[in-house]
Amino acid sequence: xxxxxxxxxxxxxxxxxxxxxxxxxxxxxxxxxxxxxxxxxxxxxxxxxxxxxxxxxxxxxxxxxxxxxxxxxxxxxxx
Amino acid sequence: xxxxxxxxxxxxxxxxxxxxxxxxxxxxxxxxxxxxxxxxxxxxxxxxxxxxxxxxxxxxxxxxxxxxxxxxxxxxxxxxxxxxxxxxxxxxxxxxxxxxxxxxxxxxxxxxxxxxxxxxxxxxxxxxxxxxxxxxxxxxxxxxxxxxxxxxxxxxxxxxxxxxxxxxxxxxxxxxxxxxxxxxxxxxxxxxxxxxxxxxxxxxxxxxxxxxxxxxxxxxxxxxxxxxxxxxxxxxxxxxxxxxxxxxxxxxxxxxxxxxxxxxxxxxxxxxxxxxxxxxxxxxxxxxxxxxxxxxxxxxxxxxxxxxxxxxxxxxxxxxxxxxxxxxxxxxxxxxxxxxxxxxxxxxxxxxxxxxxxxxxxxxxxxxxxxxxxxxxxxxxxxxxxxxxxxxxxxxxxxxxxxxxxxxxxxxxxxxxxxxxxxxxxxxxxxxxxxxxxxxxxxxxxxxxxxxxxxxxxxxxxxxxxxxxxxxxxxxxxxxxxxxxxxxxxxxxxxxxxxxxxxxxxxxxxxxxxxxxxxxxxxxxxxxxxxxxxxxxxxxxxxxxxxxxxxxxxxxxxxxxxxxxxxxxxxxxxxxxxxxxxxxxxxxxxxxxxxxxxxxxxxxxxxxxxxxxxxxxxxxxxxxxxxxxxxxxxxxxxxxxxxxxxxxxxxxxxxxxxxxxxxxxxxxxxxxxxxxxxxxxxxxxxxxxxxxxxxxxxxxxxxxxxxxxxxxxxxxxxxxxxxx
Numbered sequence: 001x002x003x004x005x006x007x008x009x010x011x012x013x014x015x016x017x018x019x020x021x022x023x024x025x026x027x028x029x030x031x032x033x034x035x036x037x038x039x040x041x042x043x044x045x046x047x048x049x050x051x052x053x054x055x056x057x058x059x060x061x062x063x064x065x066x067x068x069x070x071x072x073x074x075x076x077x078x079x
Numbered sequence: 080x081x082x083x084x085x086x087x088x089x090x091x092x093x094x095x096x097x098x099x100x101x102x103x104x105x106x107x108x109x110x111x112x113x114x115x116x117x118x119x120x121x122x123x124x125x126x127x128x129x130x131x132x133x134x135x136x137x138x139x140x141x142x143x144x145x146x147x148x149x150x151x152x153x154x155x156x157x158x159x160x161x162x163x164x165x166x167x168x169x170x171x172x173x174x175x176x177x178x179x180x181x182x183x184x185x186x187x188x189x190x191x192x193x194x195x196x197x198x199x200x201x202x203x204x205x206x207x208x209x210x211x212x213x214x215x216x217x218x219x220x221x222x223x224x225x226x227x228x229x230x231x232x233x234x235x236x237x238x239x240x241x242x243x244x245x246x247x248x249x250x251x252x253x254x255x256x257x258x259x260x261x262x263x264x265x266x267x268x269x270x271x272x273x274x275x276x277x278x279x280x281x282x283x284x285x286x287x288x289x290x291x292x293x294x295x296x297x298x299x300x301x302x303x304x305x306x307x308x309x310x311x312x313x314x315x316x317x318x319x320x321x322x323x324x325x326x327x328x329x330x331x332x333x334x335x336x337x338x339x340x341x342x343x344x345x346x347x348x349x350x351x352x353x354x355x356x357x358x359x360x361x362x363x364x365x366x367x368x369x370x371x372x373x374x375x376x377x378x379x380x381x382x383x384x385x386x387x388x389x390x391x392x393x394x395x396x397x398x399x400x401x402x403x404x405x406x407x408x409x410x411x412x413x414x415x416x417x418x419x420x421x422x423x424x425x426x427x428x429x430x431x432x433x434x435x436x437x438x439x440x441x442x443x444x445x446x447x448x449x450x451x452x453x454x455x456x457x458x459x460x461x462x463x464x465x466x467x468x469x470x471x472x473x474x475x476x477x478x479x480x481x482x483x484x485x486x487x488x489x490x491x492x493x494x495x496x497x498x499x500x501x502x503x504x505x506x507x508x509x510x511x512x513x514x515x516x517x518x519x520x521x522x523x524x525x526x527x528x529x530x531x532x533x534x535x536x537x538x539x540x541x542x543x544x545x546x547x548x549x550x551x552x553x554x555x556x557x558x559x560x561x562x563x564x565x566x567x568x569x570x571x572x573x574x575x576x577x578x579x580x581x582x583x584x585x586x587x588x589x590x591x592x593x594x595x596x597x598x599x600x601x602x603x604x605x606x607x608x609x610x611x612x613x614x615x616x617x618x619x620x621x622x623x624x625x626x627x628x629x630x631x632x633x634x635x636x637x638x639x640x641x642x643x644x645x646x647x648x649x650x651x652x653x654x655x656x657x658x659x660x661x662x663x664x665x666x667x668x669x670x671x672x673x674x675x676x677x678x679x680x681x682x683x684x685x686x687x688x689x690x691x692x693x694x695x696x697x698x699x700x701x702x703x704x705x706x707x708x709x710x711x712x713x714x715x716x717x718x719x720x721x722x723x724x725x726x727x728x729x730x731x732x733x734x735x736x737x738x739x740x741x742x743x744x745x746x747x748x749x750x751x752x753x754x755x756x757x758x759x760x761x762x763x764x765x766x767x768x769x770x771x772x773x774x775x776x777x778x779x780x781x782x783x784x785x786x787x788x789x790x791x792x793x794x795x796x797x798x799x800x801x802x803x
Contacts, residue, residue: 025104056149
């Protein structure tokens with residue numbers, strides 16, 4: 001059965017792009033929390049939640065980056 | 080609303096919107112990872128690089144299941160969706176869902192800033208906190224306590240400003256995978272709630288139960304209703320018109336001569352009609368639901384037919400005003416490209432309606448939307464006071480807060496009218512200004528009765544027959560006479576056979592059908608309450624006779640049970656009474672002979688019957704008493720014969736009957752002929768020995784339809800009776 005390494009590469013590129021966006025999400029989450037806190041309107045539970053999410057975003061970005069790297073390697077091997 | 084509240088709620092809504100955007104980004108990343116994991120191409124390449132492939136699969140699987148990262152994040156595609164639902168059932172959550180849930184919490188916090196009474200109320204605060212913290216049992220307990228303390232309606236009304244958010248939050252975090260999609264749509268503002276956020280039952284599936292192409296019939300308003308209609312066009316005037324016609328399954332169209340002298344038109348559509356959830360009216364509960372969640376509904380299609388019937392020229396300018404379900408229905412019309420190609424929909428004003436995801440087909444249509452935040456109905460599409468998206472920046476949105484009356488009072492058209500008249504002056508003036516071309520003298524008003532589908536012709540199919548006009552002394556009459564609603568009593572008596580044969584002598588009919596040596600005689604009385612000739616009563620005395628050409632056949636009994644089209648036996652009519660002059664004048668054509676015209680009283684119930692012929696001072700006969708036990712049977716056709724004189728032709732008349740009847744084998748009625756009556760009919764009854772007689776059998780029908788056409792001449796030869 002023929003293989004199509006370009007399709008695997010495309011998946012890898014999408015995941016790599018997502019990883020970058022998730023890393024940016026961590027920054028956006030931090031900005032949301034600091035803006036509300038500075039305005040004195042942040043609900044008391046928000047900081048803990050946002051901290052958990054931005055850590056998760058960072059971890060998810062690393063996971064996706066790793067998956068993207070392995071997909072590129074896989075595409076190379078499948079040529 | 081205070082400046083402090085606005086300063087607090089605004090940033091919270093902005094933050095909620097940002098979190099939704101972040102959640103969508105995370106969800107997209109999860110979808111890409113799921114798609115890669117389930118991609119056939121990757122699988123096909125595995126034999127070429129098994130080691131690298133396994134490592135890639137391992138990393139992808141880790142990415143979509145890492146509780147410290149994306150969480151349990153399978154999404155998209157058949158396999159991904161299935162895996163996601165299984166995970167939801169097991170209580171697994173994704174990072175995207177958690178972030179969007181936090182967005183909902185911020186929306187609730189924003190509403191609470193606008194409505195401090197929500198969090199000041201310990202019961203509501205407890206519920207909101209439990210729902211937000213994903214503490215199911217506590218949320219259920221809090222909701223139960225709230226309902227018990229306040230009653231369901233009051234509790235829902237108090238919760239209304241955050242109703243959608245609380246439901247969506249619970250749905251996102253619970254273990255029911257069926258309601259997740261609806262909750263996601265509510266939370267992200269990407270569309271109307273496709274399912275009930277509690278059970279996950281598909282809204283489309285429920286709305287699809289509301290079927291019909293829609294129909295509209297012109298109807299006349301009562302004088303009191305007409306007097307309440309506005310004489311000058313204005314927002315309050317149009318809304319008061321909606322109040323005047325009420326939720327009665329009707330809508331109204333008006334033409335207004337604008338300040339520029341141009342006549343424009345206004346469609347006014349009320350809300351849901353009380354009563355059965357799915358009646359023939361498109362304004363029923365199902366209709367309200369389908370109007371809210373579907374792009375086209377029987378209600379909007381019925382309104383389109385009303386507008387088409389009203390007779391507007393192509394491109395005529397039209398303003399649409401609707402309340403509640405009517406608002407959703409008029410917005411469906413506004414987003415109907417076909418409708419908008421026929422007419423120019425200039426304005427659409429929806430009051431107390433769930434219309435957030437409606438989009439006018441014509442971008443020039445000016446839309447205004449008025450909602451009270453305590454009104455639950457506008458939140459049925461999932462978006463309420465907590466919405467953090469500007470779903471329609473080009474609309475004029477009046478989302479106000481009046482807690483003086485809770486749901487359902489706050490949803491009433493009268494309450495909205497009062498709010499707009501007294502509390503929302505600026506908003507009302509702005510809408511009136513935009514409705515300027517419609518602010519003139521009302522020159523025409525027409526109400527329509529709406530239905531899911533064109534009404535079936537009354538009496539269809541039995542009474543749907545060709546008719547033909549005949550002249551009568553009372554003018555032209557269409558035959559057959561169609562009776563839409565009648566009742567009848569047929570009483571069968573055993574009469575003196577010799578007397579019966581004497582009455583039949585020279586007629587060509589007879590001998591009378593015998594039962595145990597006695598002649599069978601019928602007294603048939605019916606009340607035709609609603610016919611094509613008006614209402615009337617009639618009574619016929621007849622001697623049962625066999626087939627005129629096979630007089631001695633034993634087949635007379637089964638023949639009497641046949642329909643009129645195949646029956647040869649019948650009742651030879653020896654006397655008739657009617658209480659209608661018009662019918663009496665037609666009698667020679669209908670069944671032959673001259674009937675006696677007199678007062679005829681007829682009362683029939685399941686237990687008893689009462690027939691009285693003649694006014695009290697001129698009573699001819701009475702037949703009354705208990706009917707006794709009855710067996711359900713099909714009502715029978717009637718066949719009558721008559722012959723005025725041996726030289727005249729014999730006539731055969733028939734009455735086709737449709738309906739249920741009851742046969743009474745042991746009737747306790749008694750026929751009494753007034754001893755003072757010298758009427759020929761009274762004389763015949765005495766001659767037959769029926770004065771004081773009880774019938775052998777009765778057939779009663781309390782509801783039936785009949786068709787009576789003109790009698791037909793039959794070439795029955797004259798016959799002289801012989802001793803029988």
